[in-house]
Amino acid sequence: MPDLEYFRDLVTTERRAAELAAFDGKVVGTFCNFVPEELIVAAGAVPVRLCSGDAAAAGASEVFLPRDLCPSVKATAGAVQGGQGLHGRADLLVMPTPCDGKKKLGSVLAEFRAVHVLDLPPRKDSSSARAFWLDQVKELRHALEKLTGRSITRQTLRAAIELFNRRTAAWRRFLGLRHLVSGTDALFVAQASFSDDVLRYTERLEALCAELEAKARTNGAESGGVRLLLTGAPLIWPNHKVIGLLEGGGGAVVADETCAGSQRLYQPTVLREWNLRAMLEALADKCLKPQTCPCFVDGGDRLNRILELVEAHAVQGVVYHNLRLCALFDIESFAVQRELRQRGIPMLTLATDFSQEDTGQLKNRVDAFLEMVRT
Amino acid sequence: MNRITLLRRITQVLCFVVVIYGGFIWRHPIEILPKIQPGVPRTTLYERNRILWVSAKESVADLYIPALACRFIAKGGFFKSCSLHFLSENFTWRTSARVMMPHLLFVLALSLLFGKLMCGWVCPLGALMDGMTWLRRQCGKARRFLSPSTERFLFNTRHTLLWASLAISVLIGFPWLGAGANDAMFLIYCQFCPARLLYPELGGVNPCWADRTSAITLTLTLCGWLTFALFFLGFVVPRFWCRICAIGALTGYFNRGAILTIEKSQRKCTSCGTCARNCPVDIKMVYTERGRPVVTDPQCQFCLTCLEDCPEPGCLELKFLGKRIVKS
Numbered sequence: 001m002p003d004l005e006y007f008r009d010l011v012t013t014e015r016r017a018a019e020l021a022a023f024d025g026k027v028v029g030t031f032c033n034f035v036p037e038e039l040i041v042a043a044g045a046v047p048v049r050l051c052s053g054d055a056a057a058a059g060a061s062e063v064f065l066p067r068d069l070c071p072s073v074k075a076t077a078g079a080v081q082g083g084q085g086l087h088g089r090a091d092l093l094v095m096p097t098p099c100d101g102k103k104k105l106g107s108v109l110a111e112f113r114a115v116h117v118l119d120l121p122p123r124k125d126s127s128s129a130r131a132f133w134l135d136q137v138k139e140l141r142h143a144l145e146k147l148t149g150r151s152i153t154r155q156t157l158r159a160a161i162e163l164f165n166r167r168t169a170a171w172r173r174f175l176g177l178r179h180l181v182s183g184t185d186a187l188f189v190a191q192a193s194f195s196d197d198v199l200r201y202t203e204r205l206e207a208l209c210a211e212l213e214a215k216a217r218t219n220g221a222e223s224g225g226v227r228l229l230l231t232g233a234p235l236i237w238p239n240h241k242v243i244g245l246l247e248g249g250g251g252a253v254v255a256d257e258t259c260a261g262s263q264r265l266y267q268p269t270v271l272r273e274w275n276l277r278a279m280l281e282a283l284a285d286k287c288l289k290p291q292t293c294p295c296f297v298d299g300g301d302r303l304n305r306i307l308e309l310v311e312a313h314a315v316q317g318v319v320y321h322n323l324r325l326c327a328l329f330d331i332e333s334f335a336v337q338r339e340l341r342q343r344g345i346p347m348l349t350l351a352t353d354f355s356q357e358d359t360g361q362l363k364n365r366v367d368a369f370l371e372m373v374r375t
Numbered sequence: 376m377n378r379i380t381l382l383r384r385i386t387q388v389l390c391f392v393v394v395i396y397g398g399f400i401w402r403h404p405i406e407i408l409p410k411i412q413p414g415v416p417r418t419t420l421y422e423r424n425r426i427l428w429v430s431a432k433e434s435v436a437d438l439y440i441p442a443l444a445c446r447f448i449a450k451g452g453f454f455k456s457c458s459l460h461f462l463s464e465n466f467t468w469r470t471s472a473r474v475m476m477p478h479l480l481f482v483l484a485l486s487l488l489f490g491k492l493m494c495g496w497v498c499p500l501g502a503l504m505d506g507m508t509w510l511r512r513q514c515g516k517a518r519r520f521l522s523p524s525t526e527r528f529l530f531n532t533r534h535t536l537l538w539a540s541l542a543i544s545v546l547i548g549f550p551w552l553g554a555g556a557n558d559a560m561f562l563i564y565c566q567f568c569p570a571r572l573l574y575p576e577l578g579g580v581n582p583c584w585a586d587r588t589s590a591i592t593l594t595l596t597l598c599g600w601l602t603f604a605l606f607f608l609g610f611v612v613p614r615f616w617c618r619i620c621a622i623g624a625l626t627g628y629f630n631r632g633a634i635l636t637i638e639k640s641q642r643k644c645t646s647c648g649t650c651a652r653n654c655p656v657d658i659k660m661v662y663t664e665r666g667r668p669v670v671t672d673p674q675c676q677f678c679l680t681c682l683e684d685c686p687e688p689g690c691l692e693l694k695f696l697g698k699r700i701v702k703s
Contacts, residue, residue: 125646130648154515266645267645267647267686268686270647270649270653270684270686271653272512272653272680272684273511273512273517273518274512274515275512275515275516275517276517277517278517278518281652282649282652285647285648285649285652286647289646289647289648290645290646290647290648300665301645301646304641304642304643304644304645305645307642308642308643311642
């Protein structure tokens with residue numbers, strides 16, 4: 001049996017929070033995939049991605065945040081304000097500004113915790129955007145050095161980049177074996193990386209890949225089920241409602257294009273020379289240019305990624321998860337729908353939030369969609 | 376080390392040894408430098424020795440290549456000279472097409488088949504610059520970048536140098552400027568090409584640092600000091616000379632021909648920008664081109680760094696006559 005318990009455990013229990021409570025160094029909370037966590041490790045701190053899918057925390061935040069706001073932003077804010085677990089342990093929060101919600105969180109959360117805002121350019125493909133972002137990354141470097149009191153040197157940064165590249169290589173290897181586990185399990189593996197120690201996670205992931213490869217050799221058949229691609233807003237534990245409905249109804253999420261799934265660990269930092277300047281530029285590029293968040297003006301990269309995954313995994317249907325009140329994913333869904341329709345690939349758009357009230361409705365729509373795709 | 380880079384390094388070393396030291400390895404029996412007779416006006420190529428035909432011997436192979444093999448290599452080297460020297464010399468003398476044709480066909484064939492792969496894999500000057508980059512990396516020093524306006528300026532400069540040299544070569548074949556000027560501007564590009572100063576040194580022979588025969592020759596050969604110094608900027612900017620080299624500009628015209636191409640799958644590309652960031656000659660086209668599959672820039676030297684470093688399998692491909700040779 002492949003050892004998926006380890007990953008599931010990290011996501012669903014407070015084990016990591018307990019470990020870090022005993023850790024006497026600095027813990028840096030991050031959000032999204034824009035933060036170069038290699039810098040955090042090189043400065044001697046521990047990075048933890050704090051994006052939350054907790055409905056209770058979202059409710060708790062309505063004391064100081066509007067009700068009509070992205071549920072993920074509310075959940076994150078509620079968790080930080082509540083100060084429990086990992087959200088309570090973070091010494092510094094690094095907040096990128098992809099969307100309105102996260103922008104304002106930059107100032108709202110500053111009341112409860114130290115926040116370093118990482119300004120994101122509205123376009124990622126121009127040379128001025130790249131220069132601007134590089135400046136932001138350099139500012140972050142200084143802020144981290146100040147936090148930990150340790151300089152980021154050529155050696156420590158190189159070691160961090162090489163470790164993260166090793167993790168990415170293991171992740172890409174896992175993506176090739178993903179059909180041997182359920183989509184839900186794959187999400188757990190991805191989300192375990194939010195908080196786990198990078199080296200330990202990498203070793204565990206490599207071990208998992210070895211197990212899966214052995215399994216593939218003896219019994220390579222994957223479970224049946226309608227082959228689905230899940231995309232849109234991320235499904236972050238405990239908000240796994242949608243994937244639960246999909247796989248419960250007979251679908252198999254064989255691929256996903258979400259920032260808390262496949263895209264989390266996908267990009268390597270490829271360098272030919274290892275001086276600080278080259279490393280910082282490469283890191284900045286990696287954290288900006290290939291990111292498929294819909295917050296940028298142009299959504300072409302995301303479309304390409306979806307189309308490529310659809311072909312590579314012989315996907316039969318695409319499920320677009322629209323988190324209610326997120327204009328960005330909502331607007332982009334039209335372009336995605338159009339491209340998929342042109343290629344004759346059915347798409348189901350599910351607009352939902354963290355509450356369980358619409359589960360019945362969603363289940364009906366999911367079941368109808370799966371039925372339609374099957375025929 | 377990446378496999379393609381390893382293969383390229385081996386090729387570069389071999390070509391370097393063959394081109395520069397070919398005259399030492401394979402001895403050619405023919406002595407071509409005749410004695411100078413004072414008072415007798417110089418009319419033939421071989422009698423013009425003041426700019427230093429330091430090589431008294433003919434080259435091993437009577438061939439010109441679209442890369443920096445050079446007439447001034449000690450003991451002649453393997454190839455006769457570069458394509459620009461070939462054109463320049465023969466435009467001046469208005470050599471008959473029959474005599475020129477075999478050489479021209481050979482140069483054309485290499486240019487059409489391989490384009491600036493010659494620069495990336497064969498040219499000894501390029502190999503030297505790659506050696507400088509290697510040294511810089513060993514010292515852990517970062518590279519410098521050229522501003523877009525500088526890059527544009529250098530682009531214009533190299534094409535201007537190319538066409539001006541060819542035009543002057545034609546012009547001095549006629550008596551209009553007088554014998555003095557004609558003589559002084561013979562092989563004008565060679566007079567300030569850094570290879571003329573560098574290559575003889577590599578073979579242990581002294582080149583002519585300043586040709587005092589006339590004001591023109593003095594000026595031109597002193598320009599050679601400038602280009603020689605610029606060559607060493609290759610320590611801070613990878614392949615710096617390639618951005619000025621007129622031979623490269625000439626070969627670059629053949630780069631977009633359909634024979635050797637780099638092609639990109641738009642859909643597999645994740646826009647990570649690694650190709651643009653790691654390119655030694657700062658080509659952005661592989662990253663910026665979003666429409667057509669062919670992404671071969673006229674400056675591309677086919678070092679294939681982009682292809683090797685691309686994290687997406689199958690995204691970039693090297694094709695020869697439409698057939699894939701290697702992919703990312």
